[in-house]
Amino acid sequence: MAMDEVERRLREAYDKDFHFEDGHVLGSMCSKPEDIAVKYQALFAEANLGNRGLYPGTAELEEELIADISGLMHLKGGWGQVVGGGTEANITAMWIARNLSGKKKILAPESAHFSMKKAADLLGMELLEVRLDDDYRMDVDDLRRRIDKDTAVIMAVAGSTELGAVDPIKEVGEIADDVFFHVDAAFGGMVLPFLEELEMWSEEWDFRVESVDSISTDMHKMGMATVPSGILLLRNREYVNLISVESPYLTSKRNIGLAGTRPSGAVAGAYAVIKTLGREGYRKIVRSCMENTRYLVEKMGEIGLEPVIKPVMNVAAFRTDRAEEIRREMDRLGWKISTLRNPKAIRIIAMPYVTKEVINDFTEALSDALKSL
Numbered sequence: 001m002a003m004d005e006v007e008r009r010l011r012e013a014y015d016k017d018f019h020f021e022d023g024h025v026l027g028s029m030c031s032k033p034e035d036i037a038v039k040y041q042a043l044f045a046e047a048n049l050g051n052r053g054l055y056p057g058t059a060e061l062e063e064e065l066i067a068d069i070s071g072l073m074h075l076k077g078g079w080g081q082v083v084g085g086g087t088e089a090n091i092t093a094m095w096i097a098r099n100l101s102g103k104k105k106i107l108a109p110e111s112a113h114f115s116m117k118k119a120a121d122l123l124g125m126e127l128l129e130v131r132l133d134d135d136y137r138m139d140v141d142d143l144r145r146r147i148d149k150d151t152a153v154i155m156a157v158a159g160s161t162e163l164g165a166v167d168p169i170k171e172v173g174e175i176a177d178d179v180f181f182h183v184d185a186a187f188g189g190m191v192l193p194f195l196e197e198l199e200m201w202s203e204e205w206d207f208r209v210e211s212v213d214s215i216s217t218d219m220h221k222m223g224m225a226t227v228p229s230g231i232l233l234l235r236n237r238e239y240v241n242l243i244s245v246e247s248p249y250l251t252s253k254r255n256i257g258l259a260g261t262r263p264s265g266a267v268a269g270a271y272a273v274i275k276t277l278g279r280e281g282y283r284k285i286v287r288s289c290m291e292n293t294r295y296l297v298e299k300m301g302e303i304g305l306e307p308v309i310k311p312v313m314n315v316a317a318f319r320t321d322r323a324e325e326i327r328r329e330m331d332r333l334g335w336k337i338s339t340l341r342n343p344k345a346i347r348i349i350a351m352p353y354v355t356k357e358v359i360n361d362f363t364e365a366l367s368d369a370l371k372s373l
């Protein structure tokens with residue numbers, strides 16, 4: 001195909017997609033990446049940390065990025081790697097737990113992301129769901145009842161996909177003393193440290209809880225970086241041996257983790273964004289997202305929709321038996337929201353591009369739609 005024809009085709013496809021800046025996407029957990037992340041992801045497009053020896057520069061960036069995120073989550077020493085996202089991080093953590101213990105049972109809250117089902121299936125493990133309490137947090141009494149000699153791992157969520165709820169990590173940690181304990185902070189990892197600095201959150205949820213063995217967080221969710229830039233952190237670097245194989249013909253003799261070739265442009269992108277935003281930059285973003293979440297709750301209240309829980313972070317779900325019907329109608333009007341099945345609710349994530357103006361436009365359109373439904 002001629003160059004201009006290819007470009008026309010690419011443009012056409014691009015225009016079919018929904019873009020965050022258009023202010024109609026209210027159901028995505030992904031960042032609109034900062035410009036600097038996009039620029040440097042492109043510069044490092046050919047880098048592949050799967051063959052580390054060819055990319056010593058990129059490897060240094062990854063080490064610094066991991067050190068910074070470790071610091072944010074109070075991990076000293078330890079080990080970390082940039083992975084393809086929350087799914088890969090959860091699978092890898094379960095892989096370590098299985099190989100470490102030789103056991104099969106995973107205890108996870110009912111609110112765990114569906115990637116846990118993939119992890120259990122792939123690894124031949126058994127996923128047991130722990131009940132939630134009235135605040136949609138893992139019920140520690142139920143957890144205590146379910147743990148037994150065959151439990152390989154307990155996982156908890158810091159920022160659930162549906163509600164942004166945070167499990168009681170410290171209490172779970174007391175129960176998980178002798179068992180591998182993984183915290184999925186795919187969304188919350190880049191929110192909670194800043195909520196804490198803003199004095200809007202006070203529970204310990206990270207490596208300060210001694211029995212936490214691993215934490216995952218995604219830089220492409222609240223990290224303002226490009227897709228895909230997940231991060232997995234491990235307290236004990238020796239555990240790496242459980243997930244590595246010989247790679248005799250490469251520049252490094254061991255290949256660690258699930259991926260061979262790793263999308264390493266995202267490492268440069270994430271590095272660029274954390275170094276330019278710094279803690280202050282993220283604090284500002286989180287503060288503004290929380291203000292907008294409160295504003296959203298207020299505006300939804302005016303049209304008779306109440307939140308399932310008081311939002312802990314910038315994820316808000318509103319109860320309604322007509323959730324699916326509303327989603328379909330709003331979709332027809334060009335608004336992209338998502339729904340929960342239990343309880344029935346519509347869900348909105350107040351990412352930075354969901355501004356007060358967007359909220360005004362959306363609630364106005366929703367109010368009109370509700371009258372005609």
Ligand code: 0PR
Nearest residue numbers: 028029030085086087113115160161184186187
């Ligand atoms: N853990 C949690 C708590 C998550 O919320 C998610 C994804 C994952 C793990 C898996 O992460 P990856 O998708 O990076 O593998 N949460 C969102 C979801 O499944 C992801 C998402 C993002 C969905 C953008 C839609 C969208 O437009 O709902």
